[in-house]
Amino acid sequence: MGSRLDHIIKENLARLRKLTGMSQIDFAKAVGIEPNTYWNLEKGKTTIVNENLDLLADYYKVSVEKLILGYEPLDMDSDPRLEEFKKEYGQRKELEADHLLKENIRLKAELEQQKDIIEILKTTIEDKTQIINFQKRLKSQKSD
Numbered sequence: 001m002g003s004r005l006d007h008i009i010k011e012n013l014a015r016l017r018k019l020t021g022m023s024q025i026d027f028a029k030a031v032g033i034e035p036n037t038y039w040n041l042e043k044g045k046t047t048i049v050n051e052n053l054d055l056l057a058d059y060y061k062v063s064v065e066k067l068i069l070g071y072e073p074l075d076m077d078s079d080p081r082l083e084e085f086k087k088e089y090g091q092r093k094e095l096e097a098d099h100l101l102k103e104n105i106r107l108k109a110e111l112e113q114q115k116d117i118i119e120i121l122k123t124t125i126e127d128k129t130q131i132i133n134f135q136k137r138l139k140s141q142k143s144d
Contacts, residue, residue, distance in 0.1 A: 006044055007044060008068065008069075008070065009053075009067065009068055010041065010042055010043065010044040011070075012066075012067055012068070012069075012070045013041060013042050013056065013067070014042050015070075016060050016062075016067075017042070024038055024039050024042060030059065031055055031056060031059045032055065033052065033055065037052075053067060053068075
């Protein structure tokens with residue numbers, strides 16, 4: 001195991017033991033390991049081997065995952081909170097998608113209006129350009 005994981009496990013071991021109010025010696029005896037072995041585990045001087053993880057997790061009546069992580073991971077198949085979260089998240093995503101669809105429609109309509117305005121402005125510029133050119137021809141004809 002890496003040093004970061006060992007550090008997390010030793011912190012979780014000490015925290016769980018302190019919650020029981022037991023000393024390291026009393027806890028080691030209750031679990032069935034040598035006090036020095038447990039002391040080394042909790043101090044991080046020894047890496048935890050699989051049989052000790054199972055033994056310690058069994059004593060606390062927690063999963064090995066909780067011992068390692070410090071919390072019980074969600075059971076993806078049976079946790080009712082997960083279904084509730086999926087339902088709420090799905091509803092939120094549906095509302096968000098609906099809002100984005102409506103915003104997309106609104107923006108497309110606004111874009112079409114802007115295109116119409118651009119066409120009107122182009123026509124206006126062309127008309128004014130023709131008027132200016134016509135006036136220039138008239139002026140040049142008068143000066144000739």
